[in-house]
Structures are given as C-alpha cells and as structure tokens.
Amino acid sequence: MKTLHYLYALLFLSCCAISTIQAAEITVTLPEAIEMARKNNINLQSSAIDLKGAQRDVDTAWNIFLPSVNATLSNSGSAVVFQDNPIIKAGTNGNNGISAGLSVQFQLNPALKNQLDSHGLNYSIQQVSYQQAISEVERNVTKLFYYLLAETTNLELQEKNIALAEKQYGKALVNFESGYASEIEVLSAQLSVEQLRPSLQQSENAYEGQLLAFKVLLGLPLEAEVAVEGELPDVELSTSVNDLKKNIETTYSMDLMRLNREAMQNSMALQKKVDLMPSLMLQAQYGLNLWNSSTKDRFNEIFSDSATYTVSVSIPLDGHIPGSRTQVSLAKIEDNLAKLELNRQQTKVQLEQSIITQVNTLQNLKDQMQVAKANLELAQRVYQMYLTQYEAGYTDNLTVEDAQQDVFSVEQQIVYLHYQYASALVDLAYDLQIDIEQL
Structure with a gap:
C-alpha cells in the first residue's frame, strides 16, 4: 500500500515538474529565433524533402543503364x-x-546524356529553391522579431503615459480638494486616463496576434510563453542604387530563371534525340x-x-513530318522558352523598380525620423515648461495633458519609424540576397 502511495506521489511531482517547464517563459534572441525556425519550420521541412528527393535522383541516375x-x-x-x-x-x-x-x-539512344543532365539540373533548381525558402523564413522571422521589439517598446510607452496621466489626475484631485482646481479639471484628467486604456488594449491584442504568428514560424507550441530580447538595428543604407542593381543577376529569382531555362533547353534536346534520332x-x-x-x-x-x-x-520517321505531334511539341517548348525569357526581363525590371522604390522609402523614413527626433526634444521642453507653470498655478491641467500627449505621440512615432526603417532594410536585403550590413 505504501508503494502505491509513493507511485502516486512520484506521478504528481512529475506532472508538476512538466507543468512548470511548460509554463516557463522562453526568451529568444534573433539568432536563436532564426536557428529554431530553420529546424522546426514546416515549410522548410517540406522543401528539405524535395531537395533530398532530387539528391536521390542524382545518386541513382546510373539506373538508366539497367x-x-x-x-x-x-x-x-x-x-x-x-x-x-x-x-x-x-x-x-x-x-x-x-x-x-x-x-x-x-x-x-543519344538521349541518355540529356537524361543524366536533367537530374543534375533538377537538383540545382531544388537547391536554389531550398535556399530561397530559408531566406524567406529568415526574413519573416526577422521582421516579426523587430515588430515584437517595437511593439514591446510601444506598450511600455503607453503604460508610462497612462501612469503619468494617473499622476496628473491625482494632482488635480488633490488641488480640487484643496480648492485650487475646479471639478471640470478633475473630470478632464480622469477622462484622459480612461481614453488611453482602449489604445493600450488594442496594442496588446495586436502584439498577441503577431506573437502567435511568430510561434508558428519557429515551430513552437501556441501555448508556449515566448518573449523576445534584443534591439532594433541602427544600420543605415549607405549603398547607391547603381551599386545595388549589380546584385540583381545573383538573386535567387534570377538564378531560378536561368536554371529553368537550361532545364527546358535540355528537355527540348532530349525530345529531339528520342523522337528524331x-x-x-x-x-x-x-x-x-x-x-x-x-x-x-x-x-x-x-x-x-x-x-x-x-x-x-x-x-523514327513520323517526327520529321511538318505538323506532326513531335514538331508541335517542340514548337510549344520553343514558345515556353521565349515566354521564359520575357519573364526574366520583366523580373529584372521589376527588381530594379523595387530597389529604387525601397531606397526612396528608406530615405523618406530617415528624414521623418530626423524631424521626429527634433520634435521630441522640442515637445519635451514645452511639456516641462507647462508642467512648471501648472505647479505654480499659471496654467490649467488641460494644457499639461495636451503637452504630455504631444510628447507621447512623438515618442511613439519614432518607435514606429525605426521599425519601418529596419523592416524596409530587411526587405531590400532579401530581394538582393545580401546581408543588411552590406547595404
């Protein structure tokens, strides 16, 4: 009987230990988040299976001689x-x-070499596709990570703003009780506090929603407690548009276009040798x-x-007849090659256009951030002046609240501009398949 009690106790303690482990908060940095996504992301696992299958085809290509x-x-x-x-x-x-x-x-038949080449080309295509999938996951993880950092700062600013508003409300209430403030000032201060709470709740809901998406990317359970640790990058774009354009030909999109063209040309040569030789x-x-x-x-x-x-x-003789199925099939492949070349040219133009647009966007964000930082310094000075006047009895509480709100709005604007700039850098680096530090 005592043994049974010991077993129940051991089982209970094990469950408690597991619950404690599950409830513990996981704090991740950006490199750790990217590494977790590489290991656990479902889309990457699917791409890895395709790459493994292409590798198997290359390793067993000799079986065409059986x-x-x-x-x-x-x-x-x-x-x-x-x-x-x-x-x-x-x-x-x-x-x-x-x-x-x-x-x-x-x-x-003479097509044996083309059959062997087709396996190698398919493996190369799967390699580039897998690397592109990794890059896409890393971009999505990085952008979500930066968003969560920015939103954490935004939540802290809102909580700080609410605490300051509550402090102002407390002062107004004390002044009212002492006969130095009117009831409308007290009600106005209380209203200011209550008007800030819905915005905080909305930001918290947005944070939780993006945090769920972040967990999915990392392959973590949705019920896991996750927190991010880090800072938004201070990297600024220093490369010219013309220098950035030089990286277009080495992007994954252009590599896939080139490999698909080679695969299609090989397929055309293979069909010619099978049906005409x-x-x-x-x-x-x-x-x-x-x-x-x-x-x-x-x-x-x-x-x-x-x-x-x-x-x-x-x-084979029928394939040489004009209008035969072989000739029609070869003509279709030629049409697809022509369309693929047009798509390559269009993709290149679109990348150039995207680079110009993103560089202009980054410059605009940089200018806005400089203006916002200057406005923040000015707003803080105005707020301190009004606060001093209010404490001396030369101005009312509404003026202080307006000045406080101006400071908060500029601080919030700087946070979002910083995030948008970092996010735009990540997108540009992804499009060109280079590191942010190279920009």
Whole structure:
C-alpha cells in the first residue's frame, strides 16, 4: 500500500515538474529565433524533402543503364471436348508442361546524356529553391522579431503615459480638494486616463496576434510563453542604387530563371534525340520447357530449351513530318522558352523598380525620423515648461495633458519609424540576397 502511495506521489511531482517547464517563459534572441525556425519550420521541412528527393535522383541516375529484365513461368495443356475419335484424342490431349523464360532488353539512344543532365539540373533548381525558402523564413522571422521589439517598446510607452496621466489626475484631485482646481479639471484628467486604456488594449491584442504568428514560424507550441530580447538595428543604407542593381543577376529569382531555362533547353534536346534520332535495341531470351507429355519424344518430354537474341535499329520517321505531334511539341517548348525569357526581363525590371522604390522609402523614413527626433526634444521642453507653470498655478491641467500627449505621440512615432526603417532594410536585403550590413 505504501508503494502505491509513493507511485502516486512520484506521478504528481512529475506532472508538476512538466507543468512548470511548460509554463516557463522562453526568451529568444534573433539568432536563436532564426536557428529554431530553420529546424522546426514546416515549410522548410517540406522543401528539405524535395531537395533530398532530387539528391536521390542524382545518386541513382546510373539506373538508366539497367536493362529491362523479366522472368516468366507458365503451364498449359490441351484436351478434345466434342470429338469422340480416340486417335484424335490421343494426339491432342495432354499437358504441355512447365515453361520458364528469361528476357533481357536494353535500349541505347543519344538521349541518355540529356537524361543524366536533367537530374543534375533538377537538383540545382531544388537547391536554389531550398535556399530561397530559408531566406524567406529568415526574413519573416526577422521582421516579426523587430515588430515584437517595437511593439514591446510601444506598450511600455503607453503604460508610462497612462501612469503619468494617473499622476496628473491625482494632482488635480488633490488641488480640487484643496480648492485650487475646479471639478471640470478633475473630470478632464480622469477622462484622459480612461481614453488611453482602449489604445493600450488594442496594442496588446495586436502584439498577441503577431506573437502567435511568430510561434508558428519557429515551430513552437501556441501555448508556449515566448518573449523576445534584443534591439532594433541602427544600420543605415549607405549603398547607391547603381551599386545595388549589380546584385540583381545573383538573386535567387534570377538564378531560378536561368536554371529553368537550361532545364527546358535540355528537355527540348532530349525530345529531339528520342523522337528524331535512331536508337539501338538489344534483346535476348532464354526459354525452358519441362515435362511435356504431349510429345512423342521421350527426351523432349522431360527437357527442352531455346535461346534467341535480337539486335535492331529503330529509326523514327513520323517526327520529321511538318505538323506532326513531335514538331508541335517542340514548337510549344520553343514558345515556353521565349515566354521564359520575357519573364526574366520583366523580373529584372521589376527588381530594379523595387530597389529604387525601397531606397526612396528608406530615405523618406530617415528624414521623418530626423524631424521626429527634433520634435521630441522640442515637445519635451514645452511639456516641462507647462508642467512648471501648472505647479505654480499659471496654467490649467488641460494644457499639461495636451503637452504630455504631444510628447507621447512623438515618442511613439519614432518607435514606429525605426521599425519601418529596419523592416524596409530587411526587405531590400532579401530581394538582393545580401546581408543588411552590406547595404
């Protein structure tokens, strides 16, 4: 009985320990978040499977040189059904015995090299696609991480603003009780406090929603407690537009365009060689018959065998006819190649346009941030002056509240401008497939 109690106690303590571990908050930095996403993100795991399959195709490409081998085993017999003549019955009734056979067939054509090349090209495409998927996940994780940092600062500013408003309300209440303030000033101060709470609640809801998306990217349970630790980067764009454009040709998008074009050209060459050029066919068969009771030869009744071979050359002719299915199929591939080239040119122009737009956006954000920092210094000075006048009885509480709100608005603007600038840098670095530090 005591043993049973000990088991229950041990089970209870284990559950408590597990609950404590699950409830513990996980604090992650940006490098840790990216590493977790690389290991746990479902989309990356799916891309990794595609890459593994392409690697397997390359490693086993030699199997195209394996011949087709088939083994057969059969038994047959015959019997007269409606004929009563015993002589005819004797000549036709019987078991034809057991037949076994082995056939080997191998075809050689000039397209074998293109078949091998197709596996290598497909592997290269999957490699670039996998690297692009990693880069996309890293970008999404980084942007969400920066958002959570900025929103954390915003929540702290709002809480600080509410605490300051409550302090102002407390002062107004004391002055009212002492006869130095009117009731409308007290009510106004109380209203200012209450008007700030919905905005805080809305920001908290937005933070929780983005935090859930962050957990999904990292592959963490939705119920896990996660906090981010770090700072928004202070990197500024220092590279010119012309220098940034030089990275376009090395982006994943352009690499995929180039590899897809090579794969399509290889596919076209392969089809030409298969459908328009001769191929050599090698065939060999071996047959073995056992226990054939329908023959009069005693030796053949027990055993007989045969071996045959065939060497043939197949020359396709219909593919050379204008308008044939082969010619139409090749024409479609040429059309797709032309469309792919147009898409490549369009993608390049779109990347150039995106670079110019993003550089202009970054410059605009930088200018706005400089103005906001100057406004913050001015707003803080105005607030301190009004606060001093209010404490001396030269101005009312509403003026102080307005000045306080101006300071908060500018602080909040700086936080969001800093986040938008960092986010725009991440997008630009992703489009060009370079590090933020290289910008």
